[in-house]
Amino acid sequence: MRNDGRSNDELRFVRMEKDYIKHAEGSVLVTVGDTKVICTASIEDRVPHFMRNQGKGWITAEYSMLPRATEQRTVREASRGKVTGRTMEIQRLIGRALRSVVDLPKMGERTLWIDCDVIQADGGTRTASITGAFVAMVLAFVGLIEAKTIKKMPVKDFLAATSVGIDNSEGPILDLNYAEDANANVDMNIVMTGSGEFVELQGTGEEATFSYAELQSLLKLGSKGVGELIELQKEVLGEWAKLINEAEDEK
Amino acid sequence: MRNDGRSNDELRFVRMEKDYIKHAEGSVLVTVGDTKVICTASIEDRVPHFMRNQGKGWITAEYSMLPRATEQRTVREASRGKVTGRTMEIQRLIGRALRSVVDLPKMGERTLWIDCDVIQADGGTRTASITGAFVAMVLAFVGLIEAKTIKKMPVKDFLAATSVGIDNSEGPILDLNYAEDANANVDMNIVMTGSGEFVELQGTGEEATFSYAELQSLLKLGSKGVGELIELQKEVLGEWAKLINEAEDEK
Amino acid sequence: MRNDGRSNDELRFVRMEKDYIKHAEGSVLVTVGDTKVICTASIEDRVPHFMRNQGKGWITAEYSMLPRATEQRTVREASRGKVTGRTMEIQRLIGRALRSVVDLPKMGERTLWIDCDVIQADGGTRTASITGAFVAMVLAFVGLIEAKTIKKMPVKDFLAATSVGIDNSEGPILDLNYAEDANANVDMNIVMTGSGEFVELQGTGEEATFSYAELQSLLKLGSKGVGELIELQKEVLGEWAKLINEAEDEK
Amino acid sequence: MRNDGRSNDELRFVRMEKDYIKHAEGSVLVTVGDTKVICTASIEDRVPHFMRNQGKGWITAEYSMLPRATEQRTVREASRGKVTGRTMEIQRLIGRALRSVVDLPKMGERTLWIDCDVIQADGGTRTASITGAFVAMVLAFVGLIEAKTIKKMPVKDFLAATSVGIDNSEGPILDLNYAEDANANVDMNIVMTGSGEFVELQGTGEEATFSYAELQSLLKLGSKGVGELIELQKEVLGEWAKLINEAEDEK
Amino acid sequence: MRNDGRSNDELRFVRMEKDYIKHAEGSVLVTVGDTKVICTASIEDRVPHFMRNQGKGWITAEYSMLPRATEQRTVREASRGKVTGRTMEIQRLIGRALRSVVDLPKMGERTLWIDCDVIQADGGTRTASITGAFVAMVLAFVGLIEAKTIKKMPVKDFLAATSVGIDNSEGPILDLNYAEDANANVDMNIVMTGSGEFVELQGTGEEATFSYAELQSLLKLGSKGVGELIELQKEVLGEWAKLINEAEDEK
Amino acid sequence: MRNDGRSNDELRFVRMEKDYIKHAEGSVLVTVGDTKVICTASIEDRVPHFMRNQGKGWITAEYSMLPRATEQRTVREASRGKVTGRTMEIQRLIGRALRSVVDLPKMGERTLWIDCDVIQADGGTRTASITGAFVAMVLAFVGLIEAKTIKKMPVKDFLAATSVGIDNSEGPILDLNYAEDANANVDMNIVMTGSGEFVELQGTGEEATFSYAELQSLLKLGSKGVGELIELQKEVLGEWAKLINEAEDEK
Secondary structure, three states: OOOOOOOOOOOOOEEEEEOOOOOOOEEEEEEEOOEEEEEEEEEEOOOOHHHOOOOOOEEEEEEEEOHHHOOOOOOOHHHHOOOOHHHHHHHHHHHHHHHOOEOHHHHOOOEEEEEEEEEEOOOOHHHHHHHHHHHHHHHHHHHHHHOOOOOOOOEOOOEEEEEEEEEOOOEEEEOOOHHHHHHOOEEEEEEEEOOOOEEEEEEEEOOOOEOHHHHHHHHHHHHHHHHHHHHHHHHHHHHHHHHHHHHHHHO | OOOOOOOOOOOOOEEEEEOOOOOOOEEEEEEEOOEEEEEEEEEEOOOOHHHOOOOOOEEEEEEEEOHHHOOOOOOOHHHHOOOOHHHHHHHHHHHHHHHOOEOHHHHOOOEEEEEEEEEEOOOOHHHHHHHHHHHHHHHHHHHHHHOOOOOOOOEOOOEEEEEEEEEOOOEEEEOOOHHHHHHOOEEEEEEEEOOOOEEEEEEEEOOOOEOHHHHHHHHHHHHHHHHHHHHHHHHHHHHHHHHHHHHHHHO | OOOOOOOOOOOOOEEEEEOOOOOOOEEEEEEEOOEEEEEEEEEEOOOOHHHOOOOOOEEEEEEEEOHHHOOOOOOOHHHHOOOOHHHHHHHHHHHHHHHOOEOHHHHOOOEEEEEEEEEEOOOOHHHHHHHHHHHHHHHHHHHHHHOOOOOOOOEOOOEEEEEEEEEOOOEEEEOOOHHHHHHOOEEEEEEEEOOOOEEEEEEEEOOOOEOHHHHHHHHHHHHHHHHHHHHHHHHHHHHHHHHHHHHHHHO | OOOOOOOOOOOOOEEEEEOOOOOOOEEEEEEEOOEEEEEEEEEEOOOOHHHOOOOOOEEEEEEEEOHHHOOOOOOOHHHHOOOOHHHHHHHHHHHHHHHOOEOHHHHOOOEEEEEEEEEEOOOOHHHHHHHHHHHHHHHHHHHHHHOOOOOOOOEOOOEEEEEEEEEOOOEEEEOOOHHHHHHOOEEEEEEEEOOOOEEEEEEEEOOOOEOHHHHHHHHHHHHHHHHHHHHHHHHHHHHHHHHHHHHHHHO | OOOOOOOOOOOOOEEEEEOOOOOOOEEEEEEEOOEEEEEEEEEEOOOOHHHOOOOOOEEEEEEEEOHHHOOOOOOOHHHHOOOOHHHHHHHHHHHHHHHOOEOHHHHOOOEEEEEEEEEEOOOOHHHHHHHHHHHHHHHHHHHHHHOOOOOOOOEOOOEEEEEEEEEOOOEEEEOOOHHHHHHOOEEEEEEEEOOOOEEEEEEEEOOOOEOHHHHHHHHHHHHHHHHHHHHHHHHHHHHHHHHHHHHHHHO | OOOOOOOOOOOOOEEEEEOOOOOOOEEEEEEEOOEEEEEEEEEEOOOOHHHOOOOOOEEEEEEEEOHHHOOOOOOOHHHHOOOOHHHHHHHHHHHHHHHOOEOHHHHOOOEEEEEEEEEEOOOOHHHHHHHHHHHHHHHHHHHHHHOOOOOOOOEOOOEEEEEEEEEOOOEEEEOOOHHHHHHOOEEEEEEEEOOOOEEEEEEEEOOOOEOHHHHHHHHHHHHHHHHHHHHHHHHHHHHHHHHHHHHHHHO
16 A cells, blocks of 8 residues: 555645736645646746747746755755756756657747746655646746737647556556655656657666566556646636647648 | 825834744744735754854844746846846844844843745835844744753843835835836934833935924834734733743842 | 944944045945955046936946955855845945935036945945945045046935844844854945934845834834944045035035 | 668668766767767755755766767857857766666765767767767776775666657658758657667657658667667676676676 | 986987877877877867857877876776876877977867877876877878868977986986886976977976076976977977978068 | 056056055055055954964965956956866965965965955956965064064065066067057066065966077066065055064065
8 A cells, every 4th residue: 555545556636726826917825745846937028049030939947946945954945056967967857858749839939937936745746746847837828829929829739747657566656746756766757748748758777677567568658647647737727728629720 | 194194293003923834943924914925933952153152042144035926027036147136235233223122141142044045025124024033033042942952031121123215105114016116305214112111213315304393203104013013922822922021120 | 242242232343444535436335343354436537328417417426345255255246257136236225325325416427336345244244334435435536526537426315234133142232343243133234314314224034034013123223323424434534524514415 | 761871770880989087087089970969967065055965876877969060060159158058968867877877875975077078970960979978987986996985886776878750751861960860851860778678769850851651760770879879888897797797696 | 327327317218109090180299218198289270269250270299198097006097087187287288389399270160179098107297298299280281281170380380298306316307217216305396398498397396306507407407308399309200390490481 | 668658567557555545454555556456354263174283374365356356357256166277376375475475384374365346357466466465475474573462573574576578579578567468479477576586487388389599588677576576565564564574574
């Protein structure tokens, strides 16, 4: 039995509370078990220097944890004067993942800033961030459509992420909490689209390895989990979810 | 009339939600109008180098805003690699204010880390931080008492803070929201104790000055506001509030 | 008796030596007891980015101490690669104080850089900096008037600063030296104008509090001290002091 | 046809020149096509703080590119004062990969520092770094064995890495050079052991996605490539390669 | 006898391998004994801000050592987040030395970036860098001439550098290796031109001094060494060496 | 004629005002023409990590310029968060020069911190710093002798520095002011001892070269200048100057 009584292919309780921050163009408080992340999407009316005059937009992400999101207080990155490697890796992952389902030219020469701030951490913060940031992003684009700044939803497909891993006693399991993650031999983050394609696959055997057969089991679990998360995103987005299906049809 | 319909000596709606973050020894989500701050208190079992072997504790505070706490997205301090002057000033203020009502030797050689993270800002974030941090601090000490790590509540008196200012048309007003703050000629932060003593007084005429008579009006308003905030702190703390009164009596 | 024989409402010996640095548009070596600060004012023919095209000027200040200005050698901020919170707080205070008595549009789109470098410290360095920087600023503007770059003195009123505090045995005292400052329960910096208005009031009870009655005594002492400092500024400026009175009359 | 005439499942020319740097405990100049990386392994007789007194060793890696390793000169990380996110990600990957095949307790309380410095870049620098660093690491351990500092080879299995990707016209291809990498929709780095297990799998669709079927083709190509690289490592190590097989047998 | 059997006025074995890095406009691997430095020259089609619109070019240099170029691994400057004083001193020296023999207006408004990366160090890395960088620079200019971007070789004279020093037992010696350098009382770097003029002279008695007579011996040895290095540069450059002589004649 | 009427071998007016800063163990305000530098010497009762348990002391120097020491205001190094290459070069030079005339074991395991802060600059700030720092250092050691902390003066010889250069029209000149320095083709800093030995020689032809004959003229001028500076140091030190001669005799 898993430490919180779930079956091996079961997600934790997930909730996405939209418009959580009043100033942001799009925002979501995403809860996955005891992991809680505030995701905001901000629109800036210009692109970074290296993207100028290409007639397309850009999406970039930043990620951080409040010092006491963790069991032990973590030193603030602002205080140590630099961002850790782990944070950079996660920021790059979130940005890349979101860009993979967006038609950048349809955004116009704008930057979408995604901020994922973990206020409470219990494993899976990077995948929860992607799942929540997707919704915040769609909400920001809905705002642009309603303001008639852009004509069509630039988002081509749904996108969500979860983690899978191999537990010593349980074998392959879905959506690891912190205690499970600390114990697992293999840890894999899977980012997939609504149409079941892969966007990112990051599997790591920390001081361990994994076989081809184990990989197949992990992929199957991940695919199931992402599918369920996307159903929740559709519920949260309601009518607006259709804008994405329309964008897809057009492809 | 003020922009949100309040009378000049009226606080905004205030709420303090305790135990908001599961990992922290003490935590509060403090809401003052549209300003929301997560305050956590963390206990570390040692003091900074310059305090060692003096038989007393230390209290230090850090303050930050999520990038999208503000109307316009603010660049993350971790990204720019350094903490701004404004942040440093606020951190120093919060720490100093809390230390003024704590009997440091009673804490033992421990550090209390206060983290105030503004998740939504609408003026008065530093004073809301102090008011909320006080409660988080008391909760952390209650934990130490319950664990029999320390014997008595080291907190000697209640402490809360608010802002007052002089509005061009309204004159002296209490608890400025962001729009009021941006318009005010004079802005003053007042930190006071439960027994009505001053702890900090920071009055500033940004490109303006203020008279002795105006100062007296501001002090009166501030005193009223802090009194009401302390009543709310007592409600939130319930039975534990008495531990502070007892500590006071003993003095 | 105070440790240097002064009465409780007595300033230390004060001197302001003008044109101390040959390259600067305005400069003063200000001496307050054993505290010595070189204040320079530099004119730059543009304003910072956020101020452009608003038809007004800007005043900004930097403050530093030589490593051996202090009893114990202090590590250079350039060596540690960042400015301390204390320095930032002081820099912001000096800039804000000076701006409060300047008619920024009359400066034209220029920046006035104030540099206050403490070469010897014995308490009250931030208030001595403000008092000296005011004179350096006026001298720089006199230069602009003489060069017919601007027409009128943009300075509307005199400005000086001093510290007051509550000593354990002496009670309220004026212009604390370092030893007094280290002993005082309460420390307040007061910045006032020639017409007796307040510009900044920063009162702090480090691990202590102060009553309303004590506050009134401190304000009275501070007001006396600032009045005397402004008399000295007028002497140093000689004929040029009248330019400020004229600017005031015009108001 | 691929831009350099290779078939889709063909590696570039690979060479590993051992003992390239006279001071290092182990060193290799690894050449993969036009990509050239100096890999050194340095032994330090202590472990980082967080690893002390656990009776095992640690392996950490640093990666950098000379400014003119690239087509356009890249700004030096030392000059910009911080390491980029890309570099951090690669450093973490190399360290993690190497640790997965090492029996850390057998190293004793030592740190193995791996430095991978790219002197010429033409795609695949991170995978070439892993392949070369593995050999440098083994050479350093051989030195410890010959000096009788440790008894047995702590390396449990061979390890090499390559990249695979999906080209618009060619479909899945092995070992992408820079031009191919810039064109590919999907890019995957595969790190595997001598016994055919996975250690790391990092697949990314930059502004694209990939299907389950495509993933299977990529895994097959990667597995073939890594197998060939490990054969080359065995040749370079000669007799010493057997020490690893022995370590394996013992498992 | 010197530790490697050389006579006191004998250089170590010197080799310059040109076009070592395929991407660079000019490149050389320079070997002086066991010291090996990759020198590249990169052309950028603009000059730094402070040089704009002056109708002339600029030459700037960066220098670094791979962490394991040294006997003991050196911490990477990128990791510590700043360049050491030693590195800055060397970078400034290399740039200044090269600029002294270049007719900057003939370069046009371009920047020549010189990168000297020491891959193995055994004393004299800064002088080897200058000697090698000179050749890389000439090769880059040859490229500009061949592309008809500039008309004439902007290099007016040859330039090379070596070190001399005073050994406790041997007296004045030429081209010190690391062990000799660590033992020498006096260490002098000499940069000279093909016509025997001095460009830089940096003599230092670390915890020692040197007499006028000793200085004369050092100058003589240095002059001999530089002369031999320039002969080697001429061999390496072959026909292109004449472009420099022609530039000289024209003067 | 030189721009200030001096003959080619004439120093500017030089003054050294001792005990300028009350807190420092040794201090001097050195004036050379319009160049003014505050030099302080601070004693710390331990040595840096790399010097421990060797039974000898260490001398280290820091150098800085006030922002408005220069014609145009210079950005503060603390504000830009790093020390420039020029500053590092000068700091290293001052420390090295002073160490060359000190018998480090006689200091005991102490560090002497030299701080040279330029309050007004008109050329020759690094050489004025060395000349003044020497006196501040001697004063600090006199204090240690008088306190009977050490027995003998650890300073073995006098030390002073000046600059020489080659002016286009005047030829070789001594002690260049800023305008002369900006015009000179060749600039050389010479540090010498009381017994006429060289300690440092740093000659640079910025975009120029110099001949052997010119070098000899420069050395002669520098030798004359340093001799005169040392006479002034002896006057300033008075009786204490003899402590250095005695130290010398003993050698």
